[in-house]
Amino acid sequence: MELFGFFRSSASYRVRIALAFKGLAFEPHYVSLPKMEHKADAFLRLNPEGLVPALVDAGRVFTQSLAIMEYLEETRPDPPFLPEAPEARAYVRAVSQIICCDIHPLNNVRVLKYLDTRLGQSEADRSAWYAHWIAEGFRSIEGVLAARGVSGRFVLGDAPGMADICLVPQVFNAHRFNCHLAEYPMAMRIYENCMAIECFESAHPKYQADAF
Amino acid sequence: MELFGFFRSSASYRVRIALAFKGLAFEPHYVSLPKMEHKADAFLRLNPEGLVPALVDAGRVFTQSLAIMEYLEETRPDPPFLPEAPEARAYVRAVSQIICCDIHPLNNVRVLKYLDTRLGQSEADRSAWYAHWIAEGFRSIEGVLAARGVSGRFVLGDAPGMADICLVPQVFNAHRFNCHLAEYPMAMRIYENCMAIECFESAHPKYQADAF
Structure with a gap:
């Protein structure tokens, strides 16, 4: 591959x-x-x-x-990334999509560039934009985890899966933009649990050959 | 339900x-x-x-x-919404996600409202923003359809599926914002083929009881 x-x-x-x-x-x-x-x-x-x-x-x-x-x-x-039961699979996919459809598309580089070069938004305004969608999204995630009554170490139970895989890069990016995530303790606990796992750690941007 | x-x-x-x-x-x-x-x-x-x-x-x-x-x-x-072969399923999901991850999240009402109320962007600038992401996304779709060598009536072959279901509402929205879609003839042909099908037609916003 x-x-x-x-x-x-x-x-x-x-x-x-x-x-x-x-x-x-x-x-x-x-x-x-x-x-x-x-x-x-x-x-x-x-x-x-x-x-x-x-x-x-x-x-x-x-x-x-x-x-x-x-x-x-x-x-x-x-x-597996996904559990077996259709209802549980839908839950894991929905949390994944909060990140991939509701947060990340608004904060990626092409959008920040448009705000800068086409709309002339200042760095402060771009940071506020970034932080706004992070806050909206993480509030959603925290709310969904709370509603589910999450009790395990990951988004669903004690095995990491697709939603955890989506969460980690989003937290990394939010940290890069100095967003405060302490208000989302359930999401952050899951993030910490993920980062203790080799496959999450080794994929970190800093270990890639193109990192600068 | x-x-x-x-x-x-x-x-x-x-x-x-x-x-x-x-x-x-x-x-x-x-x-x-x-x-x-x-x-x-x-x-x-x-x-x-x-x-x-x-x-x-x-x-x-x-x-x-x-x-x-x-x-x-x-x-x-x-x-089924999806074909059987994993590779074909991945293709249909990817086209769906061009719409659901790359186009729609940037153009929905909460984003347009932020551009208006928080960033003070004019209606013309908001329309240009909308049109920009439509053009980026539909160019992607058209490129992906062309690369696949699409020959059937829908995104994959002659049966509609998940990607067609995502395409139709996006075209509806783009029309609402007066975007020109004639440059994307493959996508538009698929859209027209979908609209001839009862389940696509009956789901149209204009037929919903909350329409105004």
Whole structure:
């Protein structure tokens, strides 16, 4: 397998954790977002979306981090990202999507760049924007965890899964932007529990060869 | 089943199509976004995320439109939203996620409201923002369809599925904001083919009791 990603991209980070979680080795390819390599013809031929990550498995290209995780789950089911019961699977997917649909799309680099260059928003206003969507999203997550009466070490019970894999990169990014997350103790406890696990730790941006 | 939604919400519209597609009847509950009913205590007790849609099935609450669709697929598999082969499933999910993760989160009402009230952006600037993310997203979709060598009537072959269900509400919304979509002929042909199908047509916002 080959993974085209960028060390700091949240969605790339998710897929790195997912691959390590499944014990799958991959050849990394580094696509620099600051250098706009994701919009270069060579990369667009691989992924016309012009976004990272892209996973190549057996000559086929897979995109969109949640779709990649579902694909890995279907083709390499052990260990699982998702529980067995449909209701529990829906819960894990919903928490994953709070992060991947409600938080991250608003705070990624292309959006912050638009706010800067197209709308002329100051760094303070961009930071407030970032913090606003983090707060909205983490309030959601904390509320959903509380409603579920979460008692285990991870989003669902005592085994980490898809939602935990989405949570960790989002916390990393929020820290990078100096967001205060102490108001979300359940989410943060899960984050700490994840970071004690090898596959979460090894996927960290700082260990990637393209890190700077 | 009960569906809590708002007629014009893209994510609610997706779930209405999905339920009709599976032939599932539901009792509708109307949550007015302009009246901020999604942030009222009564609704937050049901869904702490404070977002529509929320589906209630057998006393359990399901949120996030893609997670709801996966749940329906797992519990009511016939007719299917997704093909059988993992690679094809990944493709359909990826196209769905271009819409649900890359386009819609940037253009929904809470974001447009933030641009207006918090950042003081003019209506023209908000329209340009909306059009920018529509263009980025539809270029992606068109590129992915072209790369796949799409030849059937829908995103994958001649049967509609999850990605088509995501596409239709996004096109509806783009039209509402007067975006030009003629540059995306493959996506628009699929949209037209969908609109000829009863379950897509009946889920249209204009037919909902809360429409205004």
